[in-house]
Amino acid sequence: MPDPDQNSSSVAHEEVLSPGETAGASPHSDDSPQEPRPGLKEHSEVHVVEKNESEESEHADGAEESGAEKPGRLARMRRSKKKDMPGGLWLKCESCSQVIYRKELEEKGRVCPACDFHFTLPGSDRVKMLLDDGTWTEEYAELVPIDRLNFEEKVTYADKIERTLARMKQNEALICGRGEILGRKVVLAVLDFSFMGGSMGEVVGEKIALAAEMAARDNVPFIVFTSSGGARMHEGILSLMQMAKTCAALDQLNRAGGFSICVMTHPTTGGVTASFATVCDISLAEPGALIGFAGPRVIATTIKQELPPGFQRAEFMLEKGMIDAIVRRTELCQTLAKLIDYRGL
Amino acid sequence: MSKKSNNGQDSAANGPTFERPIAEIEAKINELETLSQTTKLDISSEIEALQERLKEEIDVVYSDLGAWDRVTVARHPKRPVASDYITSILEDFFELHGDRAFGDDKAIVTGLATMEGRRVMLVAHRKGKTTKERVDCNFGCAHPEGYRKALRKMRLAEKMELPIVALINTPGAYPGIGAEERGQALAIAENILAMFQLRVPIVAIVIGEGGSGGALGIGIGDRVLMMEHAYYSVISPEGCAAILWKDGEKSPDAAEALKLTSGDLRELGVIDEIVPEPAGGAHRDAETAMRSVKEALVRALDELALIPTDELLEQRHQKYRYLGAIEGRFPAPAGPGRADD
Numbered sequence: 001m002p003d004p005d006q007n008s009s010s011v012a013h014e015e016v017l018s019p020g021e022t023a024g025a026s027p028h029s030d031d032s033p034q035e036p037r038p039g040l041k042e043h044s045e046v047h048v049v050e051k052n053e054s055e056e057s058e059h060a061d062g063a064e065e066s067g068a069e070k071p072g073r074l075a076r077m078r079r080s081k082k083k084d085m086p087g088g089l090w091l092k093c094e095s096c097s098q099v100i101y102r103k104e105l106e107e108k109g110r111v112c113p114a115c116d117f118h119f120t121l122p123g124s125d126r127v128k129m130l131l132d133d134g135t136w137t138e139e140y141a142e143l144v145p146i147d148r149l150n151f152e153e154k155v156t157y158a159d160k161i162e163r164t165l166a167r168m169k170q171n172e173a174l175i176c177g178r179g180e181i182l183g184r185k186v187v188l189a190v191l192d193f194s195f196m197g198g199s200m201g202e203v204v205g206e207k208i209a210l211a212a213e214m215a216a217r218d219n220v221p222f223i224v225f226t227s228s229g230g231a232r233m234h235e236g237i238l239s240l241m242q243m244a245k246t247c248a249a250l251d252q253l254n255r256a257g258g259f260s261i262c263v264m265t266h267p268t269t270g271g272v273t274a275s276f277a278t279v280c281d282i283s284l285a286e287p288g289a290l291i292g293f294a295g296p297r298v299i300a301t302t303i304k305q306e307l308p309p310g311f312q313r314a315e316f317m318l319e320k321g322m323i324d325a326i327v328r329r330t331e332l333c334q335t336l337a338k339l340i341d342y343r344g345l
Numbered sequence: 346m347s348k349k350s351n352n353g354q355d356s357a358a359n360g361p362t363f364e365r366p367i368a369e370i371e372a373k374i375n376e377l378e379t380l381s382q383t384t385k386l387d388i389s390s391e392i393e394a395l396q397e398r399l400k401e402e403i404d405v406v407y408s409d410l411g412a413w414d415r416v417t418v419a420r421h422p423k424r425p426v427a428s429d430y431i432t433s434i435l436e437d438f439f440e441l442h443g444d445r446a447f448g449d450d451k452a453i454v455t456g457l458a459t460m461e462g463r464r465v466m467l468v469a470h471r472k473g474k475t476t477k478e479r480v481d482c483n484f485g486c487a488h489p490e491g492y493r494k495a496l497r498k499m500r501l502a503e504k505m506e507l508p509i510v511a512l513i514n515t516p517g518a519y520p521g522i523g524a525e526e527r528g529q530a531l532a533i534a535e536n537i538l539a540m541f542q543l544r545v546p547i548v549a550i551v552i553g554e555g556g557s558g559g560a561l562g563i564g565i566g567d568r569v570l571m572m573e574h575a576y577y578s579v580i581s582p583e584g585c586a587a588i589l590w591k592d593g594e595k596s597p598d599a600a601e602a603l604k605l606t607s608g609d610l611r612e613l614g615v616i617d618e619i620v621p622e623p624a625g626g627a628h629r630d631a632e633t634a635m636r637s638v639k640e641a642l643v644r645a646l647d648e649l650a651l652i653p654t655d656e657l658l659e660q661r662h663q664k665y666r667y668l669g670a671i672e673g674r675f676p677a678p679a680g681p682g683r684a685d686d
Contacts, residue, residue, distance in 0.1 A: 140676065148613075148669075149604045153589040206675050209666060231557075231579045233589070236603045237615050240579040243561055244537055244665040251541040252662065271579070273530035274518075274558045279538045293530035293558070294520030298584075302520050312525055322528050 093117055095288060109329045118286040118329055120227055120266055123175045123192030130188065130223075130333060131179035138177035140210055143203045145172060145196075149236050157234040160196075168195055173228070174204045176211040178218070182337040187215035190225040191272065198228035200272050201235040205242025208276055209249035216256040221340050224262045226277045229295070230270015243275035250276055259343050261336065264291050264314070264323070282339060283323045285314035286332075291323070360628070361417035367406055367625070370399045403625040410574070413597035415606050416582055418574040419553045423628035425635055426553070427454055427469040427512055433632065434639040435460055435467065441498055447527060450491030451482040452515070453563070455498040460510070461643050466502035468495045468563050469512035472553070485554070486519035489532035492562045496536050503543045508646055511549040511563045516581060518559030533562040540565035541662060546649035548642055550620065551575040555605075567652075567661050568645040569615070571607040572638065573622040577615070578605035614669045618645075 090099050095117035105112070109129060110119040121129070127136055144165065151157040165171065173195035179188050189211040191198040208224070215222035231239040253260060262280035264273070267290035274293055277283075285291060292299075292312040300307055310316045317323045327335045360368065374395050381388050410418070418424070431438050431454075440456035443449040454471040457464070472485040502509050518529055540547060549566035555577030571577060580588075582600035587593050604610075607619045620641045627634035649657065 143675065146674070149602070151602050153598075153602060202669070210676065233580050233585055233603070236579055237577055237605065237610055238613060238669055240557060240561060241615060241665070241668050243534075243558060244565055245668060247534065247537040248541050248662050248665040251538055252666075269530075271558055274533040274562075275537060276534070278528075278531040278534045292525050293518065293533070294525070299520045299522065299525065303522065305522075307522065311522065320526050320528070322531060 094119075111329055116328075117288045118266060120193045121329075122194055123170065123173075123190040123225075126190045126192075126225055127175065127177075127179070127188065129329070130181055130336070132182065135180040136177060136188075137179070138175060139214065140176060140207050141171060143172055143207060145201055145203050145232075145235075147234070148202070148238060149234070151234040151236065160234070164196055170195065172203045172207065173198045173200070174207045176207050176214075178214070178220075181223070181340070182333055184337055184340045185218070185220045186223045186336075186340070187211050187218060187220055188223050188225075191228050193227040193229075193267070196232060198226070198272070199230060199232035199239070200228060200242050200246075200275075201232035201239045202242060204232070205239075205245045208242075208246045212246075212249040212253045212258070212260075215260070216253050216258050219256075219258075221343065222253060222258060222260040222280075223336060224260065224276065224280060225265055226262060226268040226272050227265045228268055228270065228272040228277075230272060240271065243271050246276035247279065250279060259340075261339060263327070263332065263336075265289050267291070269293065269295055278322075284325055284327050284335070285317060285323050286329060287314055287326055289314040291317050360421055360423070361414060363406060363410070363414045363417070367399065367402050370395060370402055374399065400624070403629075407625055411597065412576070412600040412603070412606050412609075413582065415574045416554075416576050416596075416600050418626045418628070419576045421626065421628040423631075424553055425627055425631040426472045426474065426514060428471070428474065429631060430469070430512060430552070430635055430638070431458070431467070433635045434642075438467070441501070442494070444490045444493035444497055446493060447490040450488050450494055452485055452487035452519070453491035453495050455494055457507070458510075460639060460646075463643065463646055464507055465510045465646070466498055466505070466507045467510050467512070468498060470515040470560075470563070472514055483519060485515040486517060487515065487559060487562070488519050488521075488524045489527040489529050492518075492529075492532040492536050495563050496532075496539055499536075499539070499543055499547075503545050506545060508546040508548065508649065509543070510642060510646075511547065511566065513549060513551045513555050513560045513564050513577075514553035515556045515559045516554050517556035518562065530558075533558050536562045537565055541658070541665075544654050544658065546646065546652075546657060547661075548645045548649065550638060550642065551577050551607075551616075552638065556581060565661070565665065567649050567657060567664075568617045570618045570620055570638075570641055570645065571610060571616045572620050572627065572634070573607050574626050575607060576600075576605040577607075577610055578603050 089102055091102055091105070092099050093112040093115060095112060096115035098112065098114035100112060100114070105119070110121055111117070112119070145161045147157040147161060170192065174189060174191050176187070176189040179186060189208055191204070212222055231242070233239065250260065260280035261282045261284065262277050264277055264283065264285040266286065266288060268277055269290065269292050273291060290312050291314060296307055296312060314323065314326050318326055374392060377388055377392050377395065380386065381392070435458040438456055438458045440454065452471055453469065455466070455468050458467045470485045470487065471482040473479040473482050499509055518524070518533060547566040548568045548570070549564045550570040550572070551560065552572050553575055555575060557579055560577060582596040582603065583593055585599035585603060586595040590598065604613065607616065610616045611619055618641060620637050623630040623633040652660070
């Protein structure tokens, strides 16, 4: 079972996997300064965490598809000279480009002190942040992804799994288990973007279903946190079928009188948004989170137009009536506790 | 193959590249037939010989179709589409329009119909035949209002106690600004969830392209069938090639890797039955192809009609909950047993 405290390796990958950078001009940056302070620009490039090409997420619906933006590629080439800088002291906000002192970012729960952008949080950090100390019991942690199609591109999926498992302290993109939020018992499932882009394959789908069933058996609320690029295309049609499996499990939970809350965090797209993430009883989102069906680059390519400012961000989704509320990270525990208390038992 | 035409089709009129040897013989036959008419020469024996060769060539080519070839057959411009099925295998079709909230998405057609005396609710992706029709129905790419229209009619079917027949044929749900604003993901998710609740039998069949979430949005069924040369995939081979190979030209490789053919899906336990197509594909003999589809649908409907509703819903749930399960891979369910127990 991965220890929630042992997250340093996944923390070091936030820039590696954040979609804002590769998705081009992040719409989120519109309400915040676009350029970093001039004096700090060079400085930031020295300290930015190394971007590792091989660890870019790959998924069907593409919140993030790498390598398309010329400026991004150039920046990456420049940075690539500065290897061996994991856990640098400074990093650049993917939304407002402000250079942030890493320690300050961690102290603020990985929320940008300048623009309030909520950085992607490793799953284990999320668990630690949400649950009361010592209440977490992880379940089904032993399940590892399986390459049932013998999927092969430039590398095999089997190799990719092996490399990911060697790097990560968890066996799949989803961690789930039992715990307490301010004294309220819950079943918690968290999708971790740093594990293959939080993509949903057979095991992720199965674990969502198992967790929903656990919530039904225990008669406690089912709390889901999502951050995902969508379906895991290396598992082909079987990954698509997880949309059906997770919805079947939620339907069963509903029949058992269950109660579910989904908190969509940056980014939540593709098959995850088009299945269990959006049909929980209450839909919440963190500020600035990219939420959508298709990724912004896919849409921009299809319609051959620039996307409007703020498109697909949590604030936009709220305005369009697609989510119940936006909740800041620091207020999540209290909010979830309050919502749970409103449910008559 | 040129860069511009990497969809595997020479052009809309000529069909798939792999059919070129077939097309050449067909052209030759046409030529001779014209010749015999204009010159009154008796060359019927030559024509017959060629027709025999054509049959053989079709058998040879179609006995060894790669995944990408099948994708091109599934997209063939002459392949029968929803409107053909409505005219050919359904009687008395009465279209029911609109989602009552935003509009009437022409990429999905819904309505009441009768098939061999059985009354059903039809829900189908709509691709046109002519260029104008194709544009009108957005090439089969539905918006949220399309999925909401489908849901509305499926709920009506439940109320009217009519089984649902879903014809799947879409490259995918439309990725656009309006689609996102109106909740494309939510619309699909709500349909999937709702299809587990509908207290009437659902039979779905992939008749052409089974494009990802856009297909699944009307694709949950007590029986899921697939035509022999249809494909069903989590992502288009082009999209997959662009993301993983970073090269759109690698679509054939992606098609192979994705395991998207009817044979693959049957083996993986994702579909229940393959509906065979006439030699040379459904586009060569649409009437025969559609008749086979009708027979398979009728058979499935009749089987499902015998199952008590509660049991039907439980089976549907179990089917997807344990889809493709391998014994011992996942922890045994604590609730009801596995479907195959």
